[in-house]
Amino acid sequence: MNTHPSAHGAAAIRVRGLTKNYRERSVLAGIDLDIAPGETYALLGPNGAGKSTTIEILEGIRRPDSGEVRVLGEEPLGVPRSWRSRIGIVAQSTGDLGPYTPRELIAHFGALYPRRRSTDEVLELVGLTEHASRRANKLSGGQQRRLDVALGIVGRPEMLFLDEPTTGFDPEARRQFWNMISGLSDEGTAILLTTHYLDEAAHLAHRVGVLSGGRIVAEAPPAELGGPQARVPVVSWRDAAGVRHEQRTETPGLFVASLCESAGAGLRDGGGSDSAGGAAGFAGLEPVELEVRRPSLEQIYLDLIGGSDTQERQDAAQTPNGAAR
Incomplete structure (x- = not known):
């Protein structure tokens, strides 16, 4: 519904x-x-x-x-x-x-x-x-x-x-x-x-x-649930050294295109290991184990309760004797 x-x-x-x-x-x-x-x-x-x-x-x-x-x-x-x-x-x-x-x-x-x-x-x-x-x-x-x-x-x-x-x-x-x-x-x-x-x-x-x-x-x-930011797609791939990378992006198609372009040209833009240029160290034009996925309701739910549990532990640590509020 x-x-x-x-x-x-x-x-x-x-x-x-x-x-x-x-x-x-x-x-x-x-x-x-x-x-x-x-x-x-x-x-x-x-x-x-x-x-x-x-x-x-x-x-x-x-x-x-x-x-x-x-x-x-x-x-x-x-x-x-x-x-x-x-x-x-x-x-x-x-x-x-x-x-x-x-x-x-x-x-x-x-x-x-x-x-x-x-x-x-x-x-x-x-x-x-x-x-x-x-x-x-x-x-x-x-x-x-x-x-x-x-x-x-x-x-x-x-x-x-x-x-x-x-x-x-x-x-x-x-x-x-x-x-x-x-x-x-x-x-x-x-x-x-x-x-x-x-x-x-x-x-x-x-x-x-x-x-x-x-x-x-x-x-x-x-x-x-979780707001628009929780549903931003995630692009993941593995570079030539076998290191897995992930990048959240609202334009996954453009991001994947930039990965392939950078790989083909053998370029790095110095943007860090989670950027297109920094992760272009794989062989060939096709990123290895490339996936584009949108977070599921289950993942959003798990993130929500995980964040709440973390905050609850922080609150308890700040309370005298560690007692929960």
């Missing part, structure tokens, strides 16, 4: 200054977050960054230390039962589903919601029609995960929380899931997604946020 949906009505999620500490460790250090109706937002971050804690606070399962939290216009703690019927939750791990079949479980949980989908529709959406009468505890791990998703969407939620929902899915099942999520978004469902699959975030999310060091360190549509 490349476009941001126009927000209609109140925000599905509005968070300001959210903090959460465990003993002396700051897990969330002041998060601001807005998600519009119909928007899919992917929250990315390394293990332990606080993604699940954030979701549990938004679901009303965990209490924040401070900050303003509104989900579908309500503060999640102490909300009426009617609010619960408007959200869907797919937790990170599969619970004990007992000796029941997918059809029985979907029908049972669906009866709790006023706007439920039909059991057959849900089975079809998650690809469990052929396994509808099989005991849940006999399903494969991927099939049980599909059942988790089924129970999360049966109530036709306005706000859907998906915590690493496609763990255990094969590639075909993941693609089917992506199509389903796109359909839910088109219907106006707001979705907060955590995932370790960067291609999943790029495909599904209108926006992604990178959580690191207790803060959202970057937020943008997937194609814009």
